Amino acid sequence: MSLWVTKFGGTSVGSLEKIRSVAHRIAAVKDQGHSLVVVVSAMGDTTDDLLEMAWNIGNELPERELDMLLATGEQQSAALLAMTLANINCPAVSLTGWQAGIESDSQYGKARIMNLDTSRIKKELAQGEVVIIAGFQGISPDADITTLGRGGSDTTAVALAASLAADHCIIFSDVDGVYTADPRIVENARQISLLSYEEMLELASLGALVLQPRAVEFAMLYHVDVEVRNSFNNNPGTLITEVAEMEEHRVVSGIAHDTNVARIALFDVPDQPGVASIIFKILADHRINVDMVIQSAMRDDRNDIAFTIERSEFNKARQVVNEIVIKIGASGMSYSTEVAKVSIVGAGMQSNRGVAAAMFDALARQDINIHMISTSEIKISCIIDEDRIEDAVRALHVAFHLDQGE
């Protein structure tokens, strides 16, 4: 007898028929004598539909009330799954975030889990119930309902797996696992069977939407092995685990790309201490996330500073940056929303020289111009023109032999 924490994404519970199929999968595990905690997302497009309704009210919506609204989606799918399980004689009880003891901070829309009080979950498990948890939500110190941001159900599941010391943590979605590149772009992309936390974190942060980055952070922090699998078949998935178990020789594990990118450049920024901090503090105050930053010393006392943000935040950012230009006395700004980011990720990079050079070479051979570069120990990212992103992904997939098996 072991304890399983599983999560089913929105597509996996997108209709009553799909919920029934999920229920049978759960009942089969339960019938083998295992205990189950099941985290669910909202059905299909429910969250988007609720958001669309809210945006019809106005542009400035109180985030507390948005969370109150959005949290209903997961509550509904949790209740429907519990009913479906009861209907096939598998005892189940659904819990909201607050009932499950998911205690978060008060950052509505992107709250962070601060503590887990799993007493209710343990009580229900002890009574033989399958415990269905509404994912993506928590309760603030003021007893308000919060949501954990897009993909927050992943974090709910991994945090619960850590806290309950689960034997298995399985994230079910509508893909088989993590791939060496987006299979829609690279025909012979392969599924990766084993990934380190660090690699998954980079891939998740860089646009591979299989697992929320914060969920990977939780897994890394609490040493939770996470398996990513497809709820619509029984194919083996991708296991995300400690680096010690990793194959040593693999230099690059996967290619990620992201088109939700915009690039902004400030010209002739005065070269004084504290100017950069002013710029990025103002952006942070407006909740604009900055990704890559490059500062280039052009002349003696003036610099150019370029950075990238999420393209979906561009309109908001543009106004803010115009104010910054005036405030700091820069000479002007330019921007592009037609850029994209391509990244190579691999734990083996740390001990291999020449990886960056190989990446730049592969892109150069395709006549792809690189606008910005950013590196970490296990990844290299390049900003390029958006209309060349598919060529870049394909070229890198070949250059690092990702089509040739592990």
Next chain:
Amino acid sequence: MSLWVTKFGGTSVGSLEKIRSVAHRIAAVKDQGHSLVVVVSAMGDTTDDLLEMAWNIGNELPERELDMLLATGEQQSAALLAMTLANINCPAVSLTGWQAGIESDSQYGKARIMNLDTSRIKKELAQGEVVIIAGFQGISPDADITTLGRGGSDTTAVALAASLAADHCIIFSDVDGVYTADPRIVENARQISLLSYEEMLELASLGALVLQPRAVEFAMLYHVDVEVRNSFNNNPGTLITEVAEMEEHRVVSGIAHDTNVARIALFDVPDQPGVASIIFKILADHRINVDMVIQSAMRDDRNDIAFTIERSEFNKARQVVNEIVIKIGASGMSYSTEVAKVSIVGAGMQSNRGVAAAMFDALARQDINIHMISTSEIKISCIIDEDRIEDAVRALHVAFHLDQGE
């Protein structure tokens, strides 16, 4: 400055446009310097839609999970109304049943409010917020979400008005108030301006759907004046209040009718002590509500017992009654689902003789056969054939001069 508790029914918040109109009504009261607690139902057909989805899962649904599912409807409309108010610069905060401290028992689907902890509501009011409450729901002693039964939002509003010692309690729906009879049947039915709690209770119990009976009980118990008004206009409504204020001379205030009735008769029930209690205990154990009961001594040691139930529970009841017939040794049963109940209600009946005779006479003149009769101090109900129910309502409306003004 006074405190208003208002409730808006499902039709009144049935679309974003209607919610906007409700928001402006609330803001106008707030602008006059008053405090507001606003209880909302789910938007339009939301509850029915959720129920229909659930029934597609199976016939035997765990009631705890149904409540978990249904409670989301009011949470959504409460959040949407709070957002709409914020959008017109009226500060508002929405609260679920558990956040609002609506503590109920654990009878899922028809839970009763046991206690109100209004500390959170008072805190929000003190901060100048309009407090929007998701109606129809509470929290059980085990921290489970409960619902209060159809129309439960009325009860939420009246209970809060009592507990907060509100100056005004107004139930907004899509009708102007309580009528002397159903205006769809009686063309010249008049709106009643003033009703006693007892009269409203009888009318509500007898099928006038303007106000949930339990809400009226609460109002009576805690002496809350309740005004029933139309959210779509500014017409005066119906005030439900202490009997002392009532006009003395009005014998009959209104006619109620109900077609959700089925009649069951047991033949030759042994005339032994305890037999009746066996019958009605078994029905209660199966959660079948019995309304009227008649026992007629036919022969020395055998009785016939007839009773009425809700027609919507007839299929369940039929099986149970068949078992009862065998268990108690009755000779058989008969039933009819083509009956209906017509009632006259009026506080003045207590001091007026001959009201029953006048009712029976009016029905007899229309050749309407009476199957069962039941009386209380302020009402008389008759079971008649369903196809004569409209004739009966019209005849009684004329017979008691309800078309002639107050």
